[in-house]
Amino acid sequence: MLLLLVAFSANVMMAQQMPAIPVDEAVRVGKLDNGLTYYIRHNNYPEHRVNFYIAQRVGSMQEEDHQRGLAHFLEHMAFNGSENFKGNGIIDFTRSLGVEFGSDLNAATGMLTTVYHVNNVPSTRQSALDSCLLILKDWSHGLLLEDEEIDKERGVIHQEWRMRNTGQLRLLENTITQGFPGSKFANRMPIGLMEIVDNFPYQALRDYYHTWYRPDNQAIVIVGDIDVDYTEAKIRELFKDIPAPAADAPQVVHYPVPDNEEGLYITFADKELTQNEINVYFKYDPIELEMKGNMSYLVINYLKSMMCSMFNARFNEMKQEADCPFTGAHCSNGEYIVADTKDAFGISILPKDGMAEKALQTVLAEVKRVKLYGFTASEYDRARQNFLSTIETMYNKRDEAPNLYYGQVCCDNFLKNEPLLAIDTYYQIMSTMVPQFSSDIVNQSIQQMLIEFVQDSEKNMVVVSNEVEKEGAVHPTAQSLKDAVAAARNVEIEEYVDNVINEPLISNLPKAGKIVKEKVNKTFGYKELELSNGVSVILMKTDYKQDEVRMNAFQRGGKSLYSEKDRENLYWLDVKVNTITGVGNFGYNDLNKALSGKRAWAQFDMDDYIDYVNGSSNIKDMETLFQLVYLRFTGMSKDEKSFKQQMLNNDAMFLKNKSSNPEAVFDDTVEYVLGNRNWRSKPFTSEDLKKVNYDRIMEIAKERTANAAGYTFTFVGSFDEAAIRPLIEQYIASLPAKKGVKTNWADIAEIPTGENITHFTQKMETPQGMIRVYWLDNKIPCTLENEIKVSILGQLLSRVYLQKIREDAGAAYAAGAAGWMDLKGNRPITYLLAVCPVKPEFKAEALKIFNDEMKNACTTVDADGLKEAQELMLKQIATVKKENAYWEQVIKYYQLYGYDICHGYEDIVKAQTPETISAFARQLLQGNNKVEIVMTPQD
Ligand SMILES: [Zn+2]
Numbered sequence: 001m002l003l004l005l006v007a008f009s010a011n012v013m014m015a016q017q018m019p020a021i022p023v024d025e026a027v028r029v030g031k032l033d034n035g036l037t038y039y040i041r042h043n044n045y046p047e048h049r050v051n052f053y054i055a056q057r058v059g060s061m062q063e064e065d066h067q068r069g070l071a072h073f074l075e076h077m078a079f080n081g082s083e084n085f086k087g088n089g090i091i092d093f094t095r096s097l098g099v100e101f102g103s104d105l106n107a108a109t110g111m112l113t114t115v116y117h118v119n120n121v122p123s124t125r126q127s128a129l130d131s132c133l134l135i136l137k138d139w140s141h142g143l144l145l146e147d148e149e150i151d152k153e154r155g156v157i158h159q160e161w162r163m164r165n166t167g168q169l170r171l172l173e174n175t176i177t178q179g180f181p182g183s184k185f186a187n188r189m190p191i192g193l194m195e196i197v198d199n200f201p202y203q204a205l206r207d208y209y210h211t212w213y214r215p216d217n218q219a220i221v222i223v224g225d226i227d228v229d230y231t232e233a234k235i236r237e238l239f240k241d242i243p244a245p246a247a248d249a250p251q252v253v254h255y256p257v258p259d260n261e262e263g264l265y266i267t268f269a270d271k272e273l274t275q276n277e278i279n280v281y282f283k284y285d286p287i288e289l290e291m292k293g294n295m296s297y298l299v300i301n302y303l304k305s306m307m308c309s310m311f312n313a314r315f316n317e318m319k320q321e322a323d324c325p326f327t328g329a330h331c332s333n334g335e336y337i338v339a340d341t342k343d344a345f346g347i348s349i350l351p352k353d354g355m356a357e358k359a360l361q362t363v364l365a366e367v368k369r370v371k372l373y374g375f376t377a378s379e380y381d382r383a384r385q386n387f388l389s390t391i392e393t394m395y396n397k398r399d400e401a402p403n404l405y406y407g408q409v410c411c412d413n414f415l416k417n418e419p420l421l422a423i424d425t426y427y428q429i430m431s432t433m434v435p436q437f438s439s440d441i442v443n444q445s446i447q448q449m450l451i452e453f454v455q456d457s458e459k460n461m462v463v464v465s466n467e468v469e470k471e472g473a474v475h476p477t478a479q480s481l482k483d484a485v486a487a488a489r490n491v492e493i494e495e496y497v498d499n500v501i502n503e504p505l506i507s508n509l510p511k512a513g514k515i516v517k518e519k520v521n522k523t524f525g526y527k528e529l530e531l532s533n534g535v536s537v538i539l540m541k542t543d544y545k546q547d548e549v550r551m552n553a554f555q556r557g558g559k560s561l562y563s564e565k566d567r568e569n570l571y572w573l574d575v576k577v578n579t580i581t582g583v584g585n586f587g588y589n590d591l592n593k594a595l596s597g598k599r600a601w602a603q604f605d606m607d608d609y610i611d612y613v614n615g616s617s618n619i620k621d622m623e624t625l626f627q628l629v630y631l632r633f634t635g636m637s638k639d640e641k642s643f644k645q646q647m648l649n650n651d652a653m654f655l656k657n658k659s660s661n662p663e664a665v666f667d668d669t670v671e672y673v674l675g676n677r678n679w680r681s682k683p684f685t686s687e688d689l690k691k692v693n694y695d696r697i698m699e700i701a702k703e704r705t706a707n708a709a710g711y712t713f714t715f716v717g718s719f720d721e722a723a724i725r726p727l728i729e730q731y732i733a734s735l736p737a738k739k740g741v742k743t744n745w746a747d748i749a750e751i752p753t754g755e756n757i758t759h760f761t762q763k764m765e766t767p768q769g770m771i772r773v774y775w776l777d778n779k780i781p782c783t784l785e786n787e788i789k790v791s792i793l794g795q796l797l798s799r800v801y802l803q804k805i806r807e808d809a810g811a812a813y814a815a816g817a818a819g820w821m822d823l824k825g826n827r828p829i830t831y832l833l834a835v836c837p838v839k840p841e842f843k844a845e846a847l848k849i850f851n852d853e854m855k856n857a858c859t860t861v862d863a864d865g866l867k868e869a870q871e872l873m874l875k876q877i878a879t880v881k882k883e884n885a886y887w888e889q890v891i892k893y894y895q896l897y898g899y900d901i902c903h904g905y906e907d908i909v910k911a912q913t914p915e916t917i918s919a920f921a922r923q924l925l926q927g928n929n930k931v932e933i934v935m936t937p938q939d
Helices: 002-006 011-017 070-077 089-096 126-141 147-164 167-179 194-199 202-212 228-239 289-293 295-318 356-373 377-396 403-416 423-436 439-453 478-490 564-576 588-594 622-634 640-658 662-674 694-705 721-732 784-808 840-857 863-880 884-897 905-911 914-926
Strands: 027-031 037-042 049-056 105-109 114-122 218-224 264-270 277-284 326-335 343-351 461-468 515-520 527-531 536-541 549-556 581-583 600-606 610-617 636-638 712-717 755-762 769-777 816-824 827-838 929-937
Touching: 027 228, 037 228, 037 403, 049 126, 049 403, 070 105, 070 114, 070 147, 070 202, 089 105, 089 126, 089 863, 114 126, 114 403, 126 218, 126 228, 147 194, 147 202, 147 827, 167 264, 167 461, 218 228, 218 403, 264 478, 277 356, 277 439, 289 295, 295 326, 295 356, 295 377, 295 423, 295 439, 295 588, 326 356, 343 356, 356 439, 356 461, 356 478, 377 423, 377 439, 461 478, 515 721, 527 721, 536 721, 536 884, 549 622, 549 884, 564 600, 564 694, 581 588, 581 622, 588 640, 600 622, 600 694, 610 622, 610 694, 622 636, 622 721, 636 694, 640 662, 662 755, 662 769, 662 929, 712 884, 769 840, 769 914, 784 816, 784 827, 784 840, 784 863, 784 905, 784 914, 827 840, 840 914, 840 929, 863 905, 863 914
Parallel strands: 037 218, 264 461, 536 712, 755 929
Antiparallel strands: 027 037, 049 114, 049 218, 105 114, 277 343, 277 461, 326 343, 515 527, 527 536, 549 610, 549 712, 581 636, 600 610, 769 827, 769 929, 816 827
């Protein structure tokens, strides 16, 4: 075990003594003569779907100065015309397979990598799969990059930049520019420069494409329900003619990140940030790429993750103290910001207002404490238990690892040389190795590692302070931060004491009750039990997930039972109740410690019309789930520390800064107007915080959980019925309950009627308009048929809006629509939403397109579009019906409203025609209720 001690400092030496990591045999990896790599893996989760990727080891780092922004521009052009798919052919073709543009069909350009994907393609037709390979081929080598299409896309990208140019993006830009002095990284944000995007000559883009998109920089990844041999042969045939790069072709350079001898201090402030933040990094050299294939890499990663996990647990405990200067701190260990040539041990800190320096000092003092004394055996014990239970869950669910997971693993292997490791092999290696490491050795190794990362000088230390710019704010300076670092170095530090409550969650078991009646539900086939205390329980055993039990208990009532005088308390009940309460003797933090290594949770929630106790667990920890549910009903207790912490810090600060964030202002306005300007939908402010009353919150929470007989409990999952029944009798049949007493929802909100037009201006850094139009109705009954119709109408309009606003007019990066129904108590509300972040000068035209096309849908609906929407819905429902969460919803709707959202779904979808959708659009417009909200920049 001494080996561990040298793991971090003598990689090479250790590699000679440790074996190579075995490669997942289920993945077929190969390489063509022209240098193209491919990965093919059969997988059947989700069932009958295939994901296609092309991963490239190039990004904005390969741009020349006059090309800044073109790597990302090129990614857009990949959807605007190629050899086999002219115009928007790729989007149209994949849509016909039920693949959605934006989610299932998309791409991402980074500084170092560019990955395109077509996901969730149904595997039923081989010819469709072949066509997807053709798309990959076009991306690899067949883009047309036509003048006219390039010019059209300039506007779209400019709009994307406007939409993304938030405080958060400017923060990142500043961090990268300042955090990489003397390195190419400093000037290669993928979004690039707008003057280049607007004006570059066509050839510059074609040059980038032909120089860098070539087989030796590319890998094709295909994962899903496919025939591996067939796919391999097809790839070989399709891609073999792509020319290999010339011998003198430029090679991808991995640009270095220089060391900094002195501490690097970076400060930044922006009006549109919502939160102050400090990031401190300690840079170190990454492990050599070749070493990532060696078993020692797994050991090093394990040590790094234990280090972070134990630091994070300490920070979480510290933030509970009222005088702690930060509201959160989180540690990470990996790439330095965006670089592949430098790693960093980093800590991200959320300081309280005006306490940046103190927060930095406190966190660094904690780092020093670990450097001096290490972690304790009990801390490591909890971290290890959590790790082991995580990998055990992963192993138990290995047959449910989705295509997305394997796609990522293959891409990471190509792009970053990460191990191509099967889940069961990883589990076997780690579950054998970890228990052999003694906690002393692990803690010593981690301490040693930290001493290497965090040097006694400021060498390779980088401190970044990002603050909300506002009147009267005093921001940290480089000097004040430097002083904080020095203060941490000089402070006297004592050893950490780990306080743990050593008692079971429930010391005295309640007197068990009985299951007194049971029957099988004829509609759904689940079991309905009645317990001796009057509680109803529904058991639905499924085999969709191998190791999952979901619990959902609900009753009518919710916030609708309380009046305006509780407004502030209700808001807190909704968002905070679980973080400000404990159970029994366990405060919020004690409970986290006590549940180390367990996979079970349960919480109480309250929305407008329904009270919930929700939870879930794996099979092994099912009893813990029951205990937690029992305690949520009988033992919810105050945790003053957590309450104070939530109250004073986090939210006060967030609420104060909300008014300067345009997006938050817009969202608040939408919610208020849609809620008919009722007090229940009024935005919450920092003034309101003063009226929050903790005792009253506890009183309401206890009121809503006093009578378990008001609730219906549902269990969905892979439980063994013989094992779950005694737990139900022990923990649910013993809950305090009043037989036959149920509550109902009370005050049901009205929708805004007639035309509601709200246009307003808002101060913002980047001028950007926001438009939302809702057509609503409260008379159309909530039926499965109407829900399906409104959803289809939304999808069709979405398509039209995207075409007219983005593709034809280049006026916005995104535009879309969605339709759905909602039940407020028992009142059905239908929504059709059109949304678009838009150039301010294009506002009137966008509104006109929204309205005209909605009217148009009342008479004309595109038959092809309808067919595609139907395909997509049928494909999605087939996947969703294999999810426990879906069945939980089915049961909930049936029990609460007598509404069956399941049976007949497919038939109703198939039965829709252009005429039925138009008729529905007319019905919706007849109600004459419209909400239009537009935000434009203040001059
Ligand atoms: Zn983009």
